[in-house]
Every structure is written in C-alpha cells, then in structure tokens.
Amino acid sequence: MKKIEAIIQPFKMEPVKEALKNIGIDGMTITEVRGHGRQKGHKEVYRGQEYNVDLLPKIKVELVVADARLNEILTALTTAARTGKIGDGKVFVYDVAEAIRIRNDDRGEAAL
C-alpha cells in the first residue's frame, strides 16, 4: 500500500476530485494548508501599502491506495492538477505498513 500526499492549487481541487472519481477513487482527506516552494509568494500593493503574500493558500490531498493502482492514480492526479506553471504543487508517495478499519478490524488492502 502507498500513501499519496499531494499539495495542489486550490482551484484544482474540483478537477482532481473529479479525475479520481472517474477512476473509482472516492475516499480522500482534504486539508486547507498554506505554503510555498519555488513560487516564493509575491508582493501586492494595495492603496500604496505593500502586502507580502509569503504563504499561499494550497490544498493538501491525502489518500492511501493499493500498490497495483498507484501509477494509474498518480497519472490521473497530476494530469488534473497541472497548469504547467510555477506553483502547481508537488506529490509525495510513502510506503504504508498497515491499514485497519476500526469498525470491523479489516486489515491491509481490504481496509482501504
């Protein structure tokens, strides 16, 4: 099993959810986060005063998937989240040691 953690642009949340739903993935955790990578924030001037926008609003999508489906899911996710510009975000993939469905104690991929 793998855990996918993707930091994406807020306006890409719906397309990503839709793309995952199209390949049968419904379950995910979504968090409102702030951050910047190479995009580095930027400066806005509002009525003569400079506003530093260091940390930009982003969305974090987390999901745990079966090994066999990993590549297919990554492709769907990154395709949907891409604009081709700086700030599109990043995806991290981790190994998952165990998954347990608390309700009935299902283990491993059966718990996903």
Add this chain to the structure above:
Amino acid sequence: MMTGEKLRFDPIGALDERTSAVDAQVLHAWQRHLGLSVPTGAAILAVGGYGRRQLFPYSDIDLLLLFASDKAAAAHKEEISSFLQQLWDAGLRVSQSVRTPAECCELHEGNIELSVSLLDQRYLAGDAAVYGTMLAKLPRFVHGQRDALVRHLSRMTRERHARFNGTFHHLEPNIKEAPGGLRDLQLVSWLAQIAGTTPQAFSGLVHLPELDEARRTLFALRGYLHHQAKRDSNILTFDAQEWIAELMGVEETAIMRGYFRSARAVHRSALGALESEEARASSLFAQFRDRRSRVSNADFTVARERIYLRAPQQLAAEPELALRLLQFVGRHGMRLSLEAEQKMAPQLAAVRQYFAAPRPVWPALLEALSLPHAPLALRVAYETGVLTALFPELERIDCLVIRDFFHRYTVDEHTLVAIQTLVELRGAQAPPASSFAGLISEIEQPSLLVFALLFHDVGKGSPREGHIDASLRLAERAMERIQMPAAERDSVRFLIRHHLDMSVTMNGRDPFDPSTARDFAHAVGTVENLKRLTLVTYADISAVNPAVMTAWRAEQLWQLYLLTYNELTRELETERIEEADSPEQTAFLEGFPKRYLRTHSEADVTRHMQLELEGRPRGVAVALEKSGSIYRLTLVTGDRPFLFATVAGTLSSFGMNILKAEAFANRRGTVLDTFSFADPLRTLELNPTEMDRLKATVERAVLGRADVKQLLRSRPRSTPPSRKARIEPTVHFDDQASQSSTLIQVVAEDRPGLLYDIASTISSRGTSIDVVLIDTEAHKAIDVFYVTAEGRKLTSEKQGELQKALLAVLRG
C-alpha cells in the same frame, strides 16, 4: 425496504394503544403481588410520559409507589420486588420510586425531579385514600414552591439548550432534547401547571394552533424513530429521514421542513413561557420602573427588555406601524414581548393586504436597515410574520432545507445569519474579518447589501427555475412594490446576479493568471461594485455553517479582491473612451476614462451633457442633489489650475464632510468633477436656502470671484483626536500603476479642509490632477491622485519635493 407492518404503523395512535396495554400489565402485576397483601395504605401511580398517556414504543415506564408510611413500604419490600420483576420479565423497562405522600410534598435538591414528575401523575390502582392525601397536598405544595420549581426548570433548560449551542438548526437533530424538541414542549405544559393555569391561558402567550401542529409532528417522528430502532432513540439521522419520508410518501426535505417549523414554534413558546415566569418572580416595583423605561415612545413601551405595543389593535388600522416596529427594534435591539406578538398575529393579514399594493416604503425600510440592530429587527419581524407580511416572497424559503453536506441552516436561517455576519463585520478587530470590516466603512449605503442578502436566495424556493433567476424575479417584484429608486435597484440586481461569482472564481480560476483578475474586473465594472460584492460573498459564505469561513478561505477571498481592485484602479488611466453613440456624446465623452460610463447611467450622461450646455455662457455649471443622507455635487467647467482644490475647499468652508470625489477630463479640456459629501451639522437640511448659496459660492470660487482661503478661515478647526488615536500621515508615489500618470496615495487623519490642503499643495507645484479617488474610513482619509506634470509622469526630484511639501501640510 418497506414491510407491511411499517406501513400500518400509526405513531400517534400507538401512544394511546401502548399506554392502555401497559396499564393492563401493571394492573395485573399489582393485583397479583400487592393488591391483596396491601389492601390499604398503598397506591400505584403512573408519572412522566406514562402519566401523560404518551408512552412511545420502547420508552421507559415511570412508576411511583405511594405508601402511607416508610414503615409500610419497608414491610412490603418482598412484594414490591416481585411486582417489579414481573414487569421486567414482561419486557418493560421500569423506573420506579417509592415515596410517602409527605415526601412527595417536600422540596430539596435531591428530589426536585420527583416533584416535577408529579405534575404528570395519574392514579392506576390501590388505596384511593392514600392517593387522596397526596392529591390534597399537591396544589398547595406546587404553589408554595413555584419559584424554586421555575428556577430549577429554567436552569435545566438553559443547560440543555447550551449542549446544542442554543439552536434547533441541526441536520441530524435530537428531537427530544434539542431546543424546540419534546422536552421544550413538556416545559411549556409544566410551567403552565406550576402557574396554576392551562397552556392555553398561560399568560395568553402560547401560540396554540402552531403548538398543536408541532406536537403532532414531533410525536409522529419520535414514534417512527422508536418503532424503527426498537429502542428509545431520538436522533433523526439522515437514514431515518430517508425511510420516514419513504414511509410517508413525501420528500425528505418535506420531513425536515416540517420538523424545523415545529421546532421553531416549540422553541419560541418554551423561551417565551420561561421568560414570562422568570419575570413574574421579580418584584412589582421593577416592572413599574421598566414600564416607564426611557426608550418608550408613542407606539411602543418597554418592560424587562421586551417591547409592548401601546395599542395592539392599531396595526390593522395603521399597517405602517410595522415599519416603525422594525425601526424601533433596529434602534434599541430588543425583542418583542410574546404578548405583543400574539396580539399582532391576527392583524397580519391586514398588514399583508396593505403592503401588497405599491407604496413608498423604501425610505422607512432603508432607515430600519441602516440601524445598528437591523439584523435583530429582521429576525424578530421574520419570526413574528411581520416581514413575510411585507415581503410574501420570503415565504418560499420558510424552513427550506438544503440537502448538502456543507449547509448547516435552512435557507431562511442562512439568510438571517448572512445579514448578521455582514453587520457584525463592522466591529471586527481581528484578521481576517478586520480587512473586510474596512470595506464596509468605505461603501455607500451598506443597507443595500442587507436588502440584497435578504433576497439573494429566495429563488431557492422555486426549484424549476434557476435559483439566481428566480431570486432576481422575486426581488424585482418586491422592489417595484416598495418603490425603490432605480439606482438602488440596479445595485441590488447586480449583487443578486453575481453573488456566486467570487466563490466560483476563487474555486475555479488561477488567481495569478492575469486573465482571472482582468475578467473579474470586467464583470464587476467598478471598485464600488467590487467592494459590495466582496462583502456579500464574505457574508454568504460565512452563513453556510459556522466553521466554513476559515482564515484560509478569507485569505483566498481577500486575494481575489486585492488583485481585482488593483486591476480596476490600474486601468482607470489607460482605458479612455474613444467613441460614443452620437457625435454630440462623442464630443463630450471622448477622453473620459471608461470608468465614467460604468459609474454613470445613461440618464446621468444626458444630465451631464445638459449641464455642460447650461454652463457654456457662464463658464461653469453646478448641480446639487440629495440621495438618502448623502449630497452629490456635480460640476462641469473648463479645466483650470487649482480647480479641484477650490471646490473641495468651498465645500469644507460650508462644514461639509467630503466622502468621495472624482475628477474626469475630456479631450477638449472640459472637466467633470463629482463630490459626494455628508452634512454633519444638517446645515442644508435645516436651511433650504443654503443649497442655492452653496451652489453659487462654488461657481464664484471656480470663476475666481471668491477666495477659498478666506472662506476657510471662517471655519472653526475641529479638535484633533487624542495622540494615541492619531494617524501618522503617509505619502506614497507609484509610477507603475498607470501608463501616463504618477499615482500619489495619501493616507492621513481626516479633518475639515484636508482635501483642499492636499489638492492645492499638488496644484501649486505645476502639477495637474487628472483623476482623484477619495475614500474616508472612520477618521482616516485615503486619497489617490493621478497626476502629471506637463503631460508626463513626475520626475523623481519632483516626487521628492512634493512628498516633503505634502507631509509638511499633513503634519500641520
């Protein structure tokens, strides 16, 4: 899955059926174990829900075993035990207490629940004499302990309500314990009994037809829930809503709408009954004092923070009283007494009929909506039916449920919460709300936003039409009826039509793609529209549920506002009108910024052209009009040095407070300046002739026949606020924002004559002012000037020089 058994189930009939069946079982057990061995000195009573003959499937059986003495009870311990065991074995969940008549009629902390449960006692079997002893003492006991019982019930109720955040708006409500649930219904009846009257007569305050209906609805729901779960389960879960709807052959939303209507009626009656009993407990003197409360007027009196109508029958004869009621609540922030509500209820039909005809209602409504407690006024008016009598359109969203994961409220409640959010934003100190709070003080007529919010979702009650189209249609009808002026209608239409646009843009577009801000800027057209729409969006999103407006989301909204604001102010200078509809129009408009057309209607343009024509012989024309509490001065003349400063100074010399000003110039050197200002000393209102003198003085000053410095000298200077509150002036130059001008942004403490000082300082250095945007935020003035020197941007030496001069003037 629907079974035949479910279909036959009748939840109301089941209560009585079960009560009778349990009565038979209890009587049988009593006869067998106690009736023969204890022929005298003992009786069995049903209490609680069982006592009321309201025994829901699978709910507990509350019994009271009454013994003449403790000794008698102790002597029959064995029989009591076998009696109870038989009931348990029959599958009944019994909860019993054993008491003597004396114990029943004494009060201490430990047994107050028992005293309350006795209010619902019902004799089942046993020695009628021992029951009679208790019954004889009970009324005097209840009467004597009235205050203690009320205090107890009041505390229990408020604690229970607090567990549910004091609201009945829950998507999966507990229909017994939550506010507006069965416990509240019971409370009304208990309080009435304690007061020694019936619920009907209970200070005449309980709305009975509503309550009867509510009781039937809540009973049916609880009956279904217990029947289905086969236990005492009172949570109306999504699943339960689904299968109850299926069972009853209606939509799920209809189930919830019925529930919310019932809960609202019960909640109000419970609070009303509680308040009236709590109030009674206090001294007569206090009531007398309150009746004479200072805020009372010819229409209303106030007692214990509640509003009473002096002549309740007056409403039908004079329906305009409804508007004065809105204003009274809006001004003083108090609710209506239930007595007033009830006396008004039968007259609402007359009010509705009166306001169904077109009438000039807008000025009075505008005043009400501008008052500090406007959200409460609307809520009170809505809950009492006054608001729907004024605007029957709102009935479509009454208790309307949105089945959606995020929505916590019914549509009507969402609407009222949105309005409350908007108005409360004014006082917000902490970010992110404080950024938006600033916008409220910058817009004209925030009350228009309140009106737009009131109607923004009414279309949700018309499922066959798009919700925005339906809302627009219904708002149009209402605005027509109340004779709202055309300009205000335009604003309301704009806000309703676009109320989802910012959310959609935020969620669907890349904020850093330049086309996002550009497209959105085109859609909103003006900075004023942008500010209004941002506020409406903030309120609308916040009212979806209490957790949805996170700092994160507020930041996204602010970012979109900011990018669009900059887009709108940047294009100010670059986009100029090249051609208009007719040659005359082109001649007048050519060279004005495009913004001019967006901020002015066709009628405005015609008026301005007319004004220019009138002014030709004299070289100047001035128009002055009043709109709400704001005056607007429009001036057309040929461009000349110090023009803007001259007008600003003249207005200040009359004691006027300039709120907004704009200056436009066309290719032929004709200048059109508009000034919006307030008249804080009401000079123009109290002395109508001053209007003409003001216009004449402006004309003379523009033509150089009056000396502005001289005029200003006669004005007293206001005392500056304390040092702490003072605003350090800043002057900021921006060469990037516009293609051909330098922007000067001045932020300073507002004071009379400030604009004159700034404008004349700028003009005195050979600089010409092309466009001006003035804003005032409380004591803070934020002025932006687009300036050029000899047709170009200012050099850096010139900027340095001007900065020094401006700061010197600003620091006084």
